[in-house]
Amino acid sequence: MATGIIHEKKNAMYFITFSCYGWYPLIAMTRSYTSFYKWFKKLRDKNILILSYVIMPNHFHGILYLPNELEGTLNRLLANAKRFIAYDIIKILKKRRSSLTLEALSNVVCSSKKSKGQHYRVFNTSFDAKELKDSSSLINIMSYIHQNPCKGKWRLVQDFKAYKHSSASFYHLGKKNEYVTDYKDVLDF
Numbered sequence: 001m002a003t004g005i006i007h008e009k010k011n012a013m014y015f016i017t018f019s020c021y022g023w024y025p026l027i028a029m030t031r032s033y034t035s036f037y038k039w040f041k042k043l044r045d046k047n048i049l050i051l052s053y054v055i056m057p058n059h060f061h062g063i064l065y066l067p068n069e070l071e072g073t074l075n076r077l078l079a080n081a082k083r084f085i086a087y088d089i090i091k092i093l094k095k096r097r098s099s100l101t102l103e104a105l106s107n108v109v110c111s112s113k114k115s116k117g118q119h120y121r122v123f124n125t126s127f128d129a130k131e132l133k134d135s136s137s138l139i140n141i142m143s144y145i146h147q148n149p150c151k152g153k154w155r156l157v158q159d160f161k162a163y164k165h166s167s168a169s170f171y172h173l174g175k176k177n178e179y180v181t182d183y184k185d186v187l188d189f
Contacts (some may be wrong), residue, residue, distance in 0.1 A: 004187065012066045013051060013187070015141045018082060018127040019059035020109065026122060028057030029101070030092040033165050035085045036060065040179040049181040052142045054149065055165035057156075061145045063132065065186055068092075076126050086122035113127070138183060160168070 020026040020090040027033065036055050043050060049065035066074060091103050106122040132138045146168035149156040157163045161172045 010066050010070055013060070013063055013132045013138065014074060015063050015067045015130045015132055015182075016074070016127060017055075017059060017061050017129075018078060019124050021121045021124055024101070025057035025105075026089050027055060028090050029036075029098075030096075032078050032085065032089050032092060032181045035088040036104050036165075037179065039081050039084060042050075043167065044179070049185065049186055050167070050179050051138070051181060052167045052171075053180070054163070054167070056146045056148060057154065057184075061148060063138065063141060063145070063183075065181070065183075066077075074129055079094075086120070089122050090120050097154075115188065121188040135187070138187075146171070 004103060006122070009152060027036075033055050040050060040053075043064070047067045047069065050069075051063040051065055053062040060105045064074075068079075070077075074097075090102070090105075092105055093105075102120065105122060108121045132141060146160050148154075149163040149166065150158070160166070161168050166183075167180045169175040170180045
C-alpha cells in the first residue's frame with residue numbers, strides 16, 4: 001500500500017489501484033462509471049496520460065504517465081480523484097435513498113474526521129502505486145488490467161475485449177478511445 005510513501009517522480013509511468021471501502025461494489029451499485037470518465041478528462045487537461053485502465057465494480061486499475069510539468073504528487077492527484085468520485089457516489093446513494101449503505105459508510109468515519117466535514121468513507125484511504133520502468137513490466141501489467149473483468153468473483157464478461165469500462169478494446173480491437181494514449185506513442189522502449 002502507498003500509505004506514507006510520497007510519489008513525486010515525474011516523467012514516469014505508474015500502475016495504480018484504489019478500491020472502495022470494504023470492497024463494497026459502490027461503483028457498480030451507483031453506476032458511477034461516468035465519474036471516472038469525468039476524472040479522465042481532468043487528467044487530460046493536466047497532460048497526464050492514461051496508458052491503460054479498467055473500472056471494476058469496486059476498484060480501479062490504471063497506468064498513468066506523469067509529465068515533468070505536473071504540479072504536485074501522484075498522492076495528491078489520487079486523493080483529489082477519490083474525493084471527486086466519492087462526491088458523485090454519495091450524491092447518487094442519497095438520491096436513491098440507499099440508507100443502509102449510507103449508514104454503513106458513515107459509521108466507519110471517526111468523530112474527528114466528521115468534525116472536519118467528512119461524513120462518509122467511500123474509498124480506502126490508501127492506494128497502490130508502482131513505478132513501471134520497462135516495457136516488459138508495462139505489458140504484463142496491461143495484460144493483468146485487461147483480464148481483470150474475466151477473473152475472480154466478477155466474471156463480468158467472457159471475452160476481456162468486450163468489457164466496456166476498459167482500454168482493452170483500444171489495444172486489441174483498434175477501437176477509438178478518447179481517454180487512452182497508446183504507450184508506444186509515448187514511451188521510448
